[in-house]
Amino acid sequence: MSLFHFPSDVRYACQCCGACCRDTWEIRVEPDAAERVLAADWRSCCTIDSKEDSPFKLIKGNTSVLTFKRHDDACVFLGEGNRCRMHERFGIEIKPFVCQRFPYRFVETPGGVYVGMSFACPSVLQGEGPLVADAPAEAERIHAINQTEHLHVNEPIQLDKTLNLSWDEYQQIEQTLDAIFSHEEYSVAHCLIAGHAWLSMLRRLMRQAGPTALPFFIKQTTDENFARVFKIAQRPVAHGALKRMLLGSFLSFRNTLRPGQSRLFLIPRLTFANLRHWCRWGSVPLEPLDKCVSYKNFAPSHELLEDAETQSILRRYYRHALFRKELVQGTDLFWGYCYLVLVHGLIEYYAAGLKAAGEENPARAIQVVEKYFVHHSTFGRTFLYHPAMLLIFQRVFDRPNFAHTIVLG
Ligand code: SF4
Ligand code: SF4
Known part of the structure; x- marks a missing residue:
């Protein structure tokens, strides 16, 4: 069991503002997630042009890493009320790791796991919602998804x-x-x-x-x-x-x-x-x-x-x-x-x-x-x-x- 450390003054509750699915974010889609999406009926929840055969494109300047195509400067899966249609249709597990994790980011240290939060999220920035420390189960669930992606301090x-x-x-x-x-x-x-x-x-x-x-x-x-x-x-x-x-x-x-x-x-x-x-x-x-x-x-x-x-x-x-x-x-x-x-x-x-x-x-x-x-x-x-x-x-x-x-x- 890892020892978790929570920030004492950082709050978060998703406000469905869609900021993390818009603008300049280039969401990294790992190969497993790309396979999951292609194996599902992704067209049913996507704003993509019917002529296109994939919801992915390469990240700018990179020849191998995929991201989602954009529509109106947003991810092609972003739907009404700034909700992720892929999430609504197939559940959270189908999404790439970064989508499941944001705005959490974990740092593994000799003293345990530190639960970091991104101030790019308006809820975290403005301090809206309950304290992150009051929802330890949520942080621990997200931490367990893909431990190879965590940051390390040795x-x-x-x-x-x-x-x-x-x-x-x-x-x-x-x-x-x-x-x-x-x-x-x-x-x-x-x-x-x-x-x-x-x-x-x-x-x-x-x-x-x-x-x-x-x-x-x-x-x-x-x-x-x-x-x-x-x-x-x-x-x-x-x-x-x-x-x-x-x-x-x-x-x-x-x-x-x-x-x-x-x-x-x-x-x-x-x-x-x-x-x-x-x-x-x-x-x-x-x-x-x-x-x-x-x-x-x-x-x-x-x-x-x-x-x-x-x-x-x-x-x-x-x-x-x-x-x-x-x-x-x-x-x-x-x-x-x-x-x-x-x-x-x-x-x-x-x-x-x-x-x-x-x-x-x-x-x-x-x-x-x-x-x-x-x-x-x-x-x-x-x-x-x-x-x-x-x-x-x-x-x-x-x-x-x-x-x-x-x-x-
Ligand atoms: S930026 Fe934060 S509040 Fe807005 S949709 Fe993403 S996680 Fe939710
Ligand atoms: S897949 Fe869903 S959560 Fe991820 S960027 Fe697209 S709309 Fe947002």
Whole structure:
């Protein structure tokens, strides 16, 4: 029997909004599920053109993985009231694994199974429905469907490229970062910067004094209620042009990785992107939003995320990112935390882009970024292994004002 851990503050009840079956989702259909669908009378519950002989197509840029064809930008099985007609006709078991699992995602660790939830789901994002922790049987049922697909965190866990941690040590760090985020008298932006300062100090100390420094540092900073790192977080050292350059290059790199784009000219292209974003020239590519946003209409600011409701959602989001082990999904902990800081910059950028397109709810930006850069994307890791980006970002992650710049620049 696995030991399950549930988030204490995440709620979910499907509202049948259809968001997970629409827009840019390319649902991965595993071979077994494709066979199940083809063996059933799939035409009876599908909006497909009668001339077509299959409900599948290949995922963009992939020569072997199937997804469902689309009709009006939705999966061909999506029916009235945003209900899955295939599910209604044949039962949940016929659907691909990702359809059965969403918005759950499980992380297997040395300490048990952590039940992670996707903030791309509007119900999870807005905190609607009962606590996930109150429906353990549902999570355990979904967990049992296909255990080979779960994420794993194994010992040793790296704090950075030179320092290894045991599972217990990692947990102590995660709990301390969570304690920093739970300081509601500070904005989420200041908590993110304080966390970066705390981890940077811990790395320096552990490099000098070894693993014994960890409990000492945790005790000392907890006893002073993190006063020192929150004081650092409030220093006015953010750099707006550097932020534009970093996030602009990051977004340009994301688009460069699209199928069909040559990597030959990546470095010159990134250099040009750096320059362009430094000077606020041209537009900002915010895929998958419909169009690029011109710098003239683009006004990102940390103030966009400062209303009480967005702060509350963001705080829940970052604490849940820690809980579902987002910081150590294939990266070292320090890199994972710096990526989380970048994610905050992206959320602000997407909030500004959505606002320019007439969207009033800034929290929608969390949904887009979660889907496109975090929980449903391997981009964070791909970017880590690309030498051109590694070169740029390794330098800036270590800068003492990195988090200030991304969060408040
Ligand atoms: S996005 Fe969430 S609430 Fe909407 S249909 Fe999917 S699971 Fe249900
Ligand atoms: S098969 Fe059903 S649940 Fe899966 S994407 Fe299509 S409509 Fe949604």
